[in-house]
Amino acid sequence: MENRYGPNSYDCSSSVYYSLIAGGFLPEQNIIGNTEGLFGDLERHGWQQLKASNGYFDTHRGDIFIWGDRGSTAGSAGHTGIFVDNDNIIHCNYGYNGITVNNHDTIWGYNGKPTINIYRYGGGTPTSPKPNPPANDVDYMRKYGQVRWNQKIIKVDDHTRFQGILQVISNELSGLTPSNHTTDTEWLNNGVPMAGISWADGTPNSSTEGKTFRFDQDVMNIVDYDVPSNGIAVMVAGYKVWVDATFARKA
Structure with missing residues (x-):
């Protein structure tokens, strides 16, 4: 298959x-x-x-x-x-x-x-x-074991090269509180590799300055769950990325 x-x-x-x-x-x-x-x-x-x-x-x-x-x-x-x-x-x-x-x-x-x-x-x-219906969005997503993004356009809030990998951060995708500084922990857990996305705002994909993006892979298997943080993890371009379960459910 x-x-x-x-x-x-x-x-x-x-x-x-x-x-x-x-x-x-x-x-x-x-x-x-x-x-x-x-x-x-x-x-x-x-x-x-x-x-x-x-x-x-x-x-x-x-x-x-x-x-x-x-x-x-x-x-x-x-x-x-x-x-x-x-x-x-x-x-x-x-x-x-x-x-x-x-x-x-x-x-x-x-x-x-x-x-x-x-x-x-x-x-x-x-x-x-x-x-009984799922008690939370993590358990709801656990039932299906995957996320379907439906070509959803996602806002970029920060971008950098972290540990040698070009990445973006989206607060809405990750469930993060907006701030003036993205911590190393947030980059490690929530950074989305640019290798797994395409810009949705007309920015050339050769650029690192896009403001919105779509995932290249529209359906992703969920590889981990964390109820306390309302998080689920998916693989993007070979890297584990934690995303907000509520955002994923509504995609």
Whole structure:
């Protein structure tokens, strides 16, 4: 997989998200989340989790499966796809290096028979109450595991060469209190490498004097979280940058 956002490659969860959005089961503006975030997104949009009867699920075409225990299915720990009939699934998978149709129980067995969760649109009986909404913006972003910047234009408040790297500081992006001096700690934690941005105000990219910018990478995985500072960390041009979770959520 080179890019989970298509159109030439996906992963298991992004392919399900795009299918649900295309079918009108999720709103167009819904973020393309991961396997862990899929639980909540399904429950918020009319999908209900089915109960097994004597260890057996009476699956139908259109049902969605999620493998793994809720709370620990992010990344390779979980898997998801859609039933095309009672027994077979369509899913994006590593084993076949693409999107294939396979017998569910066969593939499930090959993968060690993880916990099965089945969701059906508008049917079934919920097995547990809906989770409480996130208590803060860091936890909200943690559900999705990524930031989509939507080509947002961000204001530059300072720029310098710090530890040999040309960087900018944006107070709104970082959640910093405006001041006349950017500290070394702020440059270390919140400095954005110019190698990962493009000026949005017409300034030539060969210049270091831009006043506003966009990130070159519009979707970024979140690599760290800090609730006390309302911070989440992303990688920009190979460097870890802490940004304000509220600003990222509203991007």
